[in-house]
Amino acid sequence: FQNGVKMALADKSKSGCLENEEFVQFYKILTERKDMWRVFQDYSRDGQTLTLAELKDFLRQEQQEGERSWEHAQELIDRYEPSETAKKQGAMSIDGFQMYLVSPEGAIMDPQQLTLSQDMSRPLSHYFICSSHNTYLMEDQLRGQSSQEAYIQALKRGCRCVEVDCWDGPNGEPVVYHGHTFTSKILFRDVITTLGEYAFKASEFPVILSLENHCSVEQQRVMAQLLDTILGDMLLREPLDGLVHQELPSPHDLKGKILLKAKKIGGLEENETLTDEATDEISDEAEPESPSAENLSAEAICLHDKFRSLTQACNFLSPQKSKFSRELSDLVVYCKSVHFHSFEYSRLHSKCYEMSSFSESKARKLAKDTGTEFVHHNSRQLSRVYPSGMRTDSSNYNPQELWNVGCQIVALNVQTAGLEMDLNDGLFRQNGCCGYVLKPDFMRNDDSFDPERPQDWDGYTSLQLSIQVISGQQLPKVNQKEGSIVDPLVRVEIYGVSQDQAKQETSYIDNNGFNPLWNETLNFIIHVPELALVRFVVEDYDKASRNDFMGQFTVPFTCIQPGYRHIHLLSKDGTAIPLSTLFVNVKISEVTTEV
Template structure:
């Protein structure tokens, strides 16, 4: 039986301090510092705060939304008031996704420590919960929300209100029948244990029960042999089924009696299906499992554009926090736009705009601190240099001093490479991508005092066809900065033929999205071959002043490694990026398919011509949804959900299909509709599941999504745990699907 317990650590001293509440200053800037009364709610999961003058108005946030707590002056805002408030009074709450941080100042050091310790305990507890504990917490939260008069009991009126809150439009007579069955004490109210029973009846998964019944001969238990058969027939586990079945019973079966019999109950079966083992994303593909010893050019590399920006490119804020967020998302290529600043110190911002400025020194300090917290593989620092020679020297000195041994200053083993080194070779290293005087072969022969001239970036329209055709302005480059460029020397792109004959492996080019897309469409095969040897970086159009993004898929299709996106901007493009780089330990590097790593003849526009071409049929039965979030908080408003499956890959694979919509049910909608696709290049395909709230009068509202590389999909009965528009988890919101993948011969296509 599902039981419920009070939230974590009720008697913990720090939690008690948080429940009693405290006055904390909320700080937004040097001039905006206002006192707010903060308090941890009785559910142990919600922090409530309000102004003493705000009347009934208040704000709340969930402990589950907090990613980390930073002590002291560890934000730009708190650094700006460091003289006014000592570090032992200050702390920062860092939220998941793209939500802004919350900077706070306590009235005493003991108050600050109690809140810092208390929040950390609550966050750690939330993160360590298993599926059952998360469900218990979720039920407790709903009970607290529905218990309006806070008497620890819930009458039928409160239950009806709860159902609306939970996205359920239930027949009142049926709801009353369930309520009466759960009310064992016949008091007309449900206490917490009775509410648990009501919840169990409400959430009975007929869809899971039907699957269970198909394999259970007695309808009560799955024997070891029956579970093996299910794993072999439905989950495509093959020879490993027997060992796997036993392991699943040990891990997921809650009944000790069933465990001793070597069997699985319906409860254990459901727990298994909603666990990571039953997830659509193969858990083995989540681990670092790819060969990391190949040349850098053989990997897709998670890359950020205008990394310093938190918002748009005209008036947005530049911030060190933007670098922290990008690096924590797994970015391994970040961009720095440098300009001459006051007092001889370079600054970083979007030139000729109203974006705020930050010191280059602070950016490099942040990079040094956060570069390898998420991934140990190399970070490329893409430098857009607009500085004078004098301030370039300052930049070189700052990087040298702050980054220390992590900054790569010379070729590995002192050898000039014929092919690029691997991510494994460069673990823990920061590589500078910028212009360079001469090449690696000439480094020892150049005069150290020379300041040479290099050509500026050129637009797509007037790009010269060869070096001899250059009619470009010249800009000075300091030798000190040049010497820090090793494997990522920025050069103009003069065409694939020129590159093949003359370019060194450590020379790389940047392409605007329009130029890259044009080359991909007209010379896809040559672009693939070029990218097997050289690194390419693609960046968004300068016209995207709102920091919107282009679709990265068509550039991955031709093997471009650094397809740079504005990671601060949520949407489809970042969903695809997050989906691709979610595999391989989220390390920021994904090995390209073998036919893109060698000098092959793969053309993304004609995939059927490649050697080893094997199209696959993807069949997705969309069965049901669970606890979809409510979008409109108005009384009586409930979602009408539909599911759309989108395929992103080579041109032939681009496809979308959707189910019908279910009227007024976001709690447990049932579709049982099958969508079929043909995938020509599975190695490059991404599958995106989107749930929307149908609206016949206007555009559908986004509810949730999840994107998975085709090669990481587990076939069989699987749950898809949905993410918000911001890329954060939507607790308990999922889709239940049955996926079949089979070979498709060209004759039957």
């Protein structure tokens, strides 16, 4: 109806159709933004243009650009002002102003953070690493399809740690699938071929191949041969420069390399002669978890019990020891899988290249009970966390809890859209989406940082985040029925240490998804900015049932640009929703306490 009125206003000839100039006028009326016009008017003396000085004042006062504002003002005019006349006068019209604010430079995420901008020369243990669990699965953990396409999607998404579950297959060929389930099987050979082709298309930094090995010694030798011949020089076979150091090498040092994570007999320092076969304890990940901690359907519990019975039967028929071939063991360099005993044991005995895997429940308990020790442990060694075996529907846990204690490899079922993957995508959107994000200083040194008590840390300082949710533009329809109109609201969610977890939302706007106007301000206190993620969610309000998801965008707090910004919304699966945005004003300030 609103667009029909605007079209009638543009149809000056009253012909019922729009001629060329009338269409241009209609487009201008359609895209007119009163919310941005008001901001423009606050800084324009004549109400028509922003002079270079006025634009500089806007950049300094509202966008908090400081000394950079003068030079940047001229750059913005040159880049976004469509009028040559205004350009010659060193001024910006409302059209140029609007084009700037909807551009990447006007987005809430600092575009410089979208490029490779972090120090990549630190040890591997100093980075969060984008990671996938049961990467071969396209769907659920019980009946889902296994496919090479799942590896392609995960690697394109930026994953730098992928998982392969290997079992004996027919004709001496190892296969990949979720053991003791009805998931389909694919050849190990095909998985490694896919990995070799796609490992470094999205990022040049190392890929960790997390191997859950259930194969006989004979088929392990086949696996080692396939890894060697298919991956060639991409596969890391020995320590860099032939030496074993006290720290892991850096992502920069390991560019273009694939690292095998698996059991290894002996250490890198030892030149012992291994027999063709060696024996070690089974992987922690082979042990199914109890269902008591999860809220599951009766069917899921029944299926889990059957899976557990099968596993126990297999363990009864074969001893609780697994044999490993020398050929496969020799390919493990910097990611030797070891059983976790205690933080004290690791501190006294473990090597930097030894890493442990933790179920989500075990990792959560350690994080809550011994957070500071977990942070110290993860400054020296890699830790991998994986979802509960009870998550048969391929659901995910909240990764933030484990990032809070510095766990690097927090593996998720990347095929499952939702909050958890939004957080994962949000964290790894920075640093050029390369799959590696440098941890904060206090997680890389000997600071006594406890995520449960951040105020006790010497470097503690809190910030106030104020977000004025101004308006929305062309929000997506949820119900595709003709005539359906959404009632949108915006919720801002903070994820970080426990003290920072918070949510606030605006009121909903009746029947307007085209240009809803809120002008509501939400305020938050952020205790550990370096770990906080801010998630903007738009929902269609429904008083009779659960609100419908419309779009979201998640950004690390440290990557937020203050000032008037647009948020370009993403769909549930993380893809862009064209032209769908929120317009906000962000203010960040130090928290002052009155004496």
